[in-house]
Amino acid sequence: MFLVYLIWSIAILSRLFYWQIIAKEKFFSIAENQITKIEEIKPLRGRIFTIDNFPLVLNQDKYLLYAWSPQIEENFKDILKKIATIIFPSNEIGEENEAIKTLAENYFKQSQKKWFLIRRHLSEEQKNQIETLNIKGLSFEKESVRFYPEASMAAQLIGFVGYDEMGNQKGYFGIEGFYQQQLSGFAGFKKSSGGILKWLDSRGEKQFQNGRDLFLFLDRSIQFIIEEELKKGIEKYQAKGGWVVVLNPQEGSIIALAAFPSYNPEEYYQYPYYLFVNPVTTESFEPGSIFKPLIMAAAFEEKVVSLQTKCNICQGPVKIGEYEIKTWNDIYHPNSNMIEIIKNSDNVGMVFVAQNLGLKKMLDYFKKFNLTEKTGIDLQGEIAPPTRAAKDWSPVDLATASFGQGIAITPIQFITAFNSLANGGKIIKPRVVEKISDGEQSWFTNKEIKSQVLSFETCQTMVQILENAVEQGEAKWAKPKGYAIAGKTGTAQIPIAGHYAEEKTIASFIGFAPAENPKFTMLVSLKEPSTSKWGSETAAPLWFSIAKRLFIYWGIPPNGQD
């Protein structure tokens, strides 16, 4: 009896010795895991608002569904079939089956991993439905995702939020990409026990910081107007795409910016990559005749021409080397003055102006107009097309550049340069974000005047010329009556494989209004319109129909012209 008692005691003591001494660390860590957690506190991404305080981008809670394989008791494919109608609410059986097949294959391929992602972005309702099925091994993680009340409004300006290689949220393109650091905030962690114990034991905390909110210069109503009109215009003129940019002339702030085709940032993964890129900041194009006012303004500024100067080569096509330069309609206007050259959009007249200006001065003005470098707009992905060195320019290049062919710039570079005519000669860095706020403190972005490129007198002369171009030019039929508008049409041929395609054009209109005290500068471009290739018959009427709505929106009264 004593022997049995002794053996039993030794067995108990040995076991206690094993638990308390030998396996101490192992059990300690298990216990630690049960009562103490290191909890990562993910910050909320900053929201984005329009200038009138309406939300463009908010956050909402969604759920990530995952499988924890050690607890899975049924066949994984059977589980997927049970939840298929909940997680794929598209009701398209074919798609569902394909998705289930792929998920099941991936699950078995990655069987060494215990955690397996099934689907992201499930709603609370979907989560509740799955929970009622009571399937062991399925769990949810709460995740904050972007919500866009205005759907795809300003998508290419805003960008979208995807994931990096570590599975963390990251902003791509536009504002989301440019302000990634401000919007994302900083994650924190908390080493704490569960329940009320966390209040008694908060060892090793790192404070988190939510992302900052951005307030844009964007006016939601104007953005809506330009998107609606641009869509209508693309349909009406059967164009392949287009863009509209509305700029505040004095501030350089972007009031609205739209480009089509576009995408829905909430479901960015369903769209091709090229749609994410904002053509206004990343597409190089040959501006065509809308470029003429810049060259003429440079010539006025350098006093190589005046309003009374007559073109002495305008009587017919001009020959430069082996090339012959004609007007767009093959009609010639001998002895045209500067007003008439812009009114008639006369290529030969512009060659005359450029020859008077000279290559060196013209290239200097390209620099002064900020056409050789990025504008510095606060959008991710801006490019500046490469420029040729002065020694690579031939006389014919000088001639074609005068009417906007043979040079490549981005739409944002162009509107920034053209805007100088509206604001008294200043090149102002374009801005999208007005202020950044963390709820307590706000930081305002500053207006940056890059240079004073033109004098006030030159600008006044150009306003007179551009007003006349609208009143008397090709697009006069579409102009809203009673308003003074300064603008210029343009039709640029698109270079394809080193040659210009005759029928493929980018039709544009750029202008500002009211001409004497502009409230906005706006660029409208349509890519490859089919009903007519001319800017005066497509982009100009579209510009005027948008302007008409802007006049009403801002309450700008007609000045009694016409």
Place this chain on the structure above:
Amino acid sequence: MNKMKLFFFILISQIIIWGVLHNLNLNLAVQLDQLEEQKNQLSDEIQRATIKSAQLTALNYLKQEADRFQLKQIDKITQTDYSPLAFSQDK
């Protein structure tokens, strides 16, 4: 003997003070936990309400509603019939 008494008196006092403070601490922790729970619930409600309000004030939604009520854009209004003044009569 007096020193022993004093020692035990101080010891017992400290235990009582510790007990009271620990109890207060626990009460506070329970309250904080409840408050955090409430805060989370309220944050969820605020988020839902913000999203609902954003949906109801979205321009696309307002446009749909305007179409449903057959409202006209101001620049499309060419007849005086649309003006409230059209319904006023001279007396």
